[in-house]
Amino acid sequence: MAIMRDAAGPVAVKEVGSVLGPPVDVRGKLEPLRAKMYKLADRGWLCKLGDGRFAIAF
Template sequence: MLVPHRAPGMEETALAPQYRRILTAARQAAGPVIARQVGDALGVDLSARAKLEPLRGKLVRLVDRGWLRKLPDGRFATRL
């Protein structure tokens, strides 16, 4: 699934629904989040690490495309 690079004025509707849900979960958090917090907000089964790694990959993809930012401590935050 392609994640478009964020450009000025681009709306979140350009993203696939699962990526929009991830952005919404990150935005609704009180501050920067870790993948486990996003997974919990999305109802992902967190009992196995194998369930969490694909979500972490999606978060990193959103960072790479400019939709989120990754802090030095590994947490993810929304862009200003």
């Protein structure tokens, strides 16, 4: 959540992954992170935009 708060706007899963450290070139390495971001969006913490990026839900 701190990465999302520090971002200037909506961020893609790949951008969050590059900050956290898993290799972003391999798609399968980002899938667990993508699933966590979807869960946060389902719980109302994040907002999933139409282009696949996520933003903090206000």
